Amino acid sequence: MDYINLSKNARKSLAIKEAIWAIIAGIIVSVISLVINAFTIPETVRNVVAIIKYLVFAYIIFEWVLDFTVGFKHKKYRITSESVEYLTGVIFVSRTIIPIRRIQQVELSEGFVNRHFKLANVNLITAGGELEIEYLDQEVAEQLVVDLKEVINQFAKEDAIAAKQQAFCRLDGEEVAYTCNPASSLKEVGDENDTTNH
Structure with a gap:
């Protein structure tokens, strides 16, 4: 049996979900950047924060494109x-x-x-x-x-x-099957043996 591809509507849903996560991540990074800019910090730190921000955005876009195209094809x-x-x-x-x-x-x-x-x-x-x-x-x-x-x-x-x-017990060298309680089955078989001996 061959593998079944996902629904065509799945690509639309995936695109919207990825876009929502990208917006959330972008808002978080932007808020962090605004907070840092509100304080007087060295220019080197500002540059590092800016580089990290752009790297995060690049990663989000790269992941979105890959997941939307190749990733969807592989699901x-x-x-x-x-x-x-x-x-x-x-x-x-x-x-x-x-x-x-x-x-x-x-x-x-x-x-x-x-x-x-x-x-x-x-x-x-x-x-x-x-x-x-x-x-x-x-x-x-x-x-x-x-x-x-x-x-x-x-x-x-x-x-x-x-x-x-597979549930068996041995009594007098014979296999006796039981379904629920082995003790009760043994008692019943024992009682039968007692009556035959008398």
Whole structure:
């Protein structure tokens, strides 16, 4: 099965989110710069602050361009019968693989910007961490949550049955299976042995 690309609306949502963060970072840097300029400080310090400010702005723009173009292109996911795979990254692409049997919880989340573009994120929670598949069409995300929950429940039932089948105790050299309380099963078998001996 091939990897699935993100929704076309995801690029718009990503662009707005990156722009919001850029504005916030710009405001913070500008406020710091104004505070420093309000005091009499050496010219060298002012020059250093100015250089840092321009470097921060350059980094924000550079990251925005990369994340919006290359980073968006690399965001893909794939779901097989055994695992969920998610590709992400800008320069270096990382692939995260989570076996479905290890998923403990599946959640749907959506922010203000995503909601506007009818997008949602799917959060996969395991004992070892969490994976978030971002910028999915809302209908696709909702269906994905339903499908994964069904598979997880099915795996849980199979594991419970397998656990019961492996639960054995030995009595008089014979294997006797028990499902809930081994002590009660032993007592029942013991009672049967007592009646046969009499």
